[in-house]
Amino acid sequence: MCEVLSAICTSPIGRLTISYCLQGLHSISQISTINDRSFLPHANQSIEYELPCDIDDPILDSCREWLDDYFHAGVHPIKTPKLCPTVIMKGNSFQENVWYTLLKRVPFGHVITYGELAKLAGNTGAARAVGTAMRRNPFQLIVPxxxxxxxxxxxxxYAGGERNSVKVWLLKHEQIENCK
Known part of the structure; x- marks a missing residue:
């Protein structure tokens, strides 16, 4: 059983809540009060943890480095923070397989359709199930x-329609502007 800790950090898309254990990340997401009405991005906002938290934790360090690369280096970060295997493991379920496939096969600056992702994850007719998996994704940004x-x-x-402006901002950040 994991002893789950949490931290909050600042980011260009607002404050993020990060849950983690010694084995890796359990989740990363915007705080619950961020929605289309309250979203105020700040592209130059640095990635900083709010105290109190163990800033010298290797899981938090790797997450901060990843976020900093994603938001400020303008490229897809090469080294993904360690994800806890109790949350995501390739082949454990269709939903986890979708997350893993998206993480490994859809790079920075590219998009994929729900149907294409279903096919890559091994179930051609499961586009709606992919949508459900996206809604349940615990790793915002990292599993993109x-x-x-x-x-x-x-x-x-995005986020059940509550954060569509965040999705637009993230796609523009990655210079993906050909979506309707």
Missing amino acids: CHRVICSNGKKGN
């Missing part, structure tokens, strides 16, 4: 659900 779009080129809903 913002890169999954509808087959008609529309962006689709």
Whole structure:
């Protein structure tokens, strides 16, 4: 059983909550009060942890480095922070397989449709199930659900439609502007 700790950090898309244990990240997501009405991005905002938290923790260090590379280096970070195997493990379930496939096969600056991702994850007819997996994704940004779009080129809903402006901002950040 994992002893889960948490930290909050600043980022260009607002404050992020990070849950983790000694084995890796359990989740990373924007704080719950961020939505389309309250979203105020700040592209130059540095990645800093709010105290109190163990700033010298290797899991938090790798997460901060990843976020800093993602937001400020303008490229897809090469080294993914360690993800706890109790949360995601390749082949454990269709949902986890979708997350793992998205993480490993859809690089920075690219998009994929729900149907294409279903096919890559091993179930051609499961586009709707991919949508459910995206809604349940515990690793915002790291498992890049913002890169999954509808087959008609529309962006689709992000965070159940509550944070569509965040998805638009992230796609523009990655210079993906051909979505409707």
